[in-house]
Amino acid sequence: MDFANGIRLFTRLASVGAISLGLAAVAAAQGLPEGYPANYQATIDAAKKEGKVVVYSSTDAASAGPLLKDFQAAFPGITVEYNDLNSTELYNRFISEAAANTGGGDLLWSSAMDLQVKLVTDGYGQTYVSPEIKSIPDWAHFKDQAYATTYEPVTFVYNKRLVPAGDVPKNHDDLLKLLQTKTDAYKGKVTAYDPERSGVGFLFFTQDVKHYPRAWDLNKAFGKAQLKLYTSAGAMIERVTSGEHTIGYGIFGSYALARQKKDPNLGVVLPNDYTLIATRVAFIAKSAQHPNAAKVFLDYLLSKRGQNIIANQADLYSLRSDVEGEATLKAVEKAIGDKAKPIPVSTELLDSLDQKKRLEFLKQWQAAMKGQ
Amino acid sequence: MRLFNYGLFRLAVIAIVALAVLAPLVLVFYQSFLDAPFFQPSAKLSLDAYDFVTSDSDFWDAFANSVMLAAGMTAIAVPLGAVLAFLMVRTDLPGRALLEPLLLVPIFISAIVLAFGYVVALGPVGVFSIAAKDAFGFVPWNLYSFPSLIVIAGLMHVPHVYLYTAAALRGLGADVEEAARVIGAPPWRIALTVSLPMVTPAILFGGVLVFFLGFELFGLPLVLGDPQGLLVLSTYLYKLTNKLGVPSYQLMAVVVVAIVAITAPLVAVQRRLLKSANRYVSMRGKGVRSDLMRLGGWRWPALAIVIAWFTVTVAIPLFGIGLRSVVTSWGEGVRLSEVLTLAHYGDLWDYPNVVRGIFNTIGIGVIGGAVAVGVYTLVALVVHRWNSGWTRLVDYIVMAPRAMPGLVAGLAMLWLFLFIKPLNPLRATMISVWLAYTVVWFAYGMRLVSGTLLQVGPELEEAARVAGATTGRIQRDVTVPLVRYGILASWLLVFLIFAREYSTGIYLLAPGTEVIGSLLVSLWGTGAIDMVSALSVINVLIIGLGLAIAMRLGVRLHA
Numbered sequence: 001m002d003f004a005n006g007i008r009l010f011t012r013l014a015s016v017g018a019i020s021l022g023l024a025a026v027a028a029a030q031g032l033p034e035g036y037p038a039n040y041q042a043t044i045d046a047a048k049k050e051g052k053v054v055v056y057s058s059t060d061a062a063s064a065g066p067l068l069k070d071f072q073a074a075f076p077g078i079t080v081e082y083n084d085l086n087s088t089e090l091y092n093r094f095i096s097e098a099a100a101n102t103g104g105g106d107l108l109w110s111s112a113m114d115l116q117v118k119l120v121t122d123g124y125g126q127t128y129v130s131p132e133i134k135s136i137p138d139w140a141h142f143k144d145q146a147y148a149t150t151y152e153p154v155t156f157v158y159n160k161r162l163v164p165a166g167d168v169p170k171n172h173d174d175l176l177k178l179l180q181t182k183t184d185a186y187k188g189k190v191t192a193y194d195p196e197r198s199g200v201g202f203l204f205f206t207q208d209v210k211h212y213p214r215a216w217d218l219n220k221a222f223g224k225a226q227l228k229l230y231t232s233a234g235a236m237i238e239r240v241t242s243g244e245h246t247i248g249y250g251i252f253g254s255y256a257l258a259r260q261k262k263d264p265n266l267g268v269v270l271p272n273d274y275t276l277i278a279t280r281v282a283f284i285a286k287s288a289q290h291p292n293a294a295k296v297f298l299d300y301l302l303s304k305r306g307q308n309i310i311a312n313q314a315d316l317y318s319l320r321s322d323v324e325g326e327a328t329l330k331a332v333e334k335a336i337g338d339k340a341k342p343i344p345v346s347t348e349l350l351d352s353l354d355q356k357k358r359l360e361f362l363k364q365w366q367a368a369m370k371g372q
Numbered sequence: 373m374r375l376f377n378y379g380l381f382r383l384a385v386i387a388i389v390a391l392a393v394l395a396p397l398v399l400v401f402y403q404s405f406l407d408a409p410f411f412q413p414s415a416k417l418s419l420d421a422y423d424f425v426t427s428d429s430d431f432w433d434a435f436a437n438s439v440m441l442a443a444g445m446t447a448i449a450v451p452l453g454a455v456l457a458f459l460m461v462r463t464d465l466p467g468r469a470l471l472e473p474l475l476l477v478p479i480f481i482s483a484i485v486l487a488f489g490y491v492v493a494l495g496p497v498g499v500f501s502i503a504a505k506d507a508f509g510f511v512p513w514n515l516y517s518f519p520s521l522i523v524i525a526g527l528m529h530v531p532h533v534y535l536y537t538a539a540a541l542r543g544l545g546a547d548v549e550e551a552a553r554v555i556g557a558p559p560w561r562i563a564l565t566v567s568l569p570m571v572t573p574a575i576l577f578g579g580v581l582v583f584f585l586g587f588e589l590f591g592l593p594l595v596l597g598d599p600q601g602l603l604v605l606s607t608y609l610y611k612l613t614n615k616l617g618v619p620s621y622q623l624m625a626v627v628v629v630a631i632v633a634i635t636a637p638l639v640a641v642q643r644r645l646l647k648s649a650n651r652y653v654s655m656r657g658k659g660v661r662s663d664l665m666r667l668g669g670w671r672w673p674a675l676a677i678v679i680a681w682f683t684v685t686v687a688i689p690l691f692g693i694g695l696r697s698v699v700t701s702w703g704e705g706v707r708l709s710e711v712l713t714l715a716h717y718g719d720l721w722d723y724p725n726v727v728r729g730i731f732n733t734i735g736i737g738v739i740g741g742a743v744a745v746g747v748y749t750l751v752a753l754v755v756h757r758w759n760s761g762w763t764r765l766v767d768y769i770v771m772a773p774r775a776m777p778g779l780v781a782g783l784a785m786l787w788l789f790l791f792i793k794p795l796n797p798l799r800a801t802m803i804s805v806w807l808a809y810t811v812v813w814f815a816y817g818m819r820l821v822s823g824t825l826l827q828v829g830p831e832l833e834e835a836a837r838v839a840g841a842t843t844g845r846i847q848r849d850v851t852v853p854l855v856r857y858g859i860l861a862s863w864l865l866v867f868l869i870f871a872r873e874y875s876t877g878i879y880l881l882a883p884g885t886e887v888i889g890s891l892l893v894s895l896w897g898t899g900a901i902d903m904v905s906a907l908s909v910i911n912v913l914i915i916g917l918g919l920a921i922a923m924r925l926g927v928r929l930h931a
Contacts, residue, residue, distance in 0.1 A: 062900050085894065092879070242706075
């Protein structure tokens, strides 16, 4: 550990100590944000009385770190008990706990949009109209319960060293043509989420069918090029940067951007015919034991202050049009105009959980993977 | 009267063990016959889940692959493990003292860590692969092929066969070998025709164990089978989690039932093999000294075999993971000298959950391991030299949780902690993790301890009995004191196992219950590979430290 890290560790320990000593004493006199109802102070006070909020999240602690730190600074006295789990474990744990009637997560924050909407439609959510609701797009909230919190483009990534500039696909047609004309050169070199093993993968590929008329041609081309399928974005990006594969299809722009900052060799493309926008959906559990703290945390996630951190420190892309930076709705719109296609937070997502439809899709997918 | 009490005590212990060990399994069995999660009011009895799984062609592929994998790795691990045991125990192989702990290293490192190390070292663009490509113009191996998986899994399980064979060989008098040597047989011939045949039951026992472990192998096929879509039963189970969008416990439960159905008969086979347990008796009232066989000219080739095995199984993957932890990028066209960094280690300290995970891992290994060994010792004593149906029963039931992949065992444990109200408050504490680990590793721990107990010759205990001591007194004053080093060794081995465990704790992961293993899996999923590699190295260092302490204390690392 070098000196700077030593200092960092020291300040961390110091700050942990300070928090546990009760920063409440510091009496942070924060005024209410603009547009909040006057009685919001009562919510904050109740939240502080509750003392903590239990968050179940599929966003790893590494990305969420800056956000939690800033929330702590904005609302001293409310601790965040942050559980990062993968989206399936999160769902399993939550419904098990709900069935056992034992306290669990107060706020669920997950990138498995379909599972989140399912939980809300199944009645596990709590109705809460966030004061920030007017600052986020219409597609981004559902039944006054579920809220989109990020604006993450689904991108192509590629290895700059190994993919010649002329080959880099700018859109889905380019990619299709590349795979059809240079099938051998890219055999085993393209990677994507596995729709059979990953919920996110399933969601992305079914959305492609909605937005791209030649989606099945592309899937067949993938099959002929022996597409390599994974269950985690990390595994895919790692293998693209190492050159084991050279093009990654359908990768969260957020992860790609974070990796690109460390390794400039990773190229990221927002397809210019259409770019799906995925999001992390948050809702407050009906069974929340710290409902007020959960409200404050949700509002913070959607607030300008929180979104600014989401955009500029967590690299998760802000969905507010009044936030500046590289990872924002604004920047995405500047790059591809109206080609951004957010996946709306709506009951439409439940289609992908319909067993019959799902198995049918997967059957067709398996055939496509054989090039048929 | 006292005897009667002791009998009652015995039965009570067995009942508690059965309850702790069988509860998760019973729950999973029950779940397999439902059409929805068991806790949903709408759940009905149904065989639909069985229909679904048995008509899914992926299941049968996975099934066939699992059988081939288990058979293949047994075929590799058994001969190699037996030969290594012979070399280490019966010959004057150079550097034995140093090699002994190294031989056991693969048992103690997360398969997922090793697997990822292999990708960095030997994957299509791994450091060694690129070097090979530069030298020969092509890469002479394909890490992701099924044969590679079998070979790696086989090599990694050599220590299991080694352990049992070595223990048996130690108990074997040298007189028969000497007889063979006198008539001029070379060492390899003595090994093949005299020593090893005499310990056949132990070798077979190790072989059956490896075959058994082949079915629940998860980390290796997860990482190495991933790119080819190669499925084995445990990764098929993982796939089922998402097949229907919403996690379908009943389908997962059916696969667990299938795995149990295959592995249960194996336990019966093991049981038969153990019947020759008295062959292992080595610590008798009268010592047996045996001389080591001189290898002569065979010394160096023999040493080369051991070192080659170690290099492929441990050194290469550890080098891979170590390398990954100090670079920002790797692979084709990357000059490693330009990407070196120590930042990943510094970054770890930015995450309080990771820091807690490191301390928790040490805690559960040291303290949890000690308590677990206490439990294992108690149960082992209860069935020690007790010829009864109950003993057989214990042997069967402690194996049961091993038949469940760790992920499912962990989920079942979560359910128990949720739905059994008195256990509720313990859920978000390390006690839940400890209980899960203790149950999952029950068979392993019991074998360690009872193996140690069996080394005490029955004549010593009989002497005490003749002198009028009760069973409890004999165990307290004779058996346990004699095996205290064995129990200390068991503690260290359990420490190492607990420190590396990765899948069982995933569902119990919460602030305060992080352990390195479950953090690795959760970080791997989100793509923080930098942290995964650095944390892996720390995990290996903790385990290395445990091994070093064991050696320093002169603990023999075998049961």
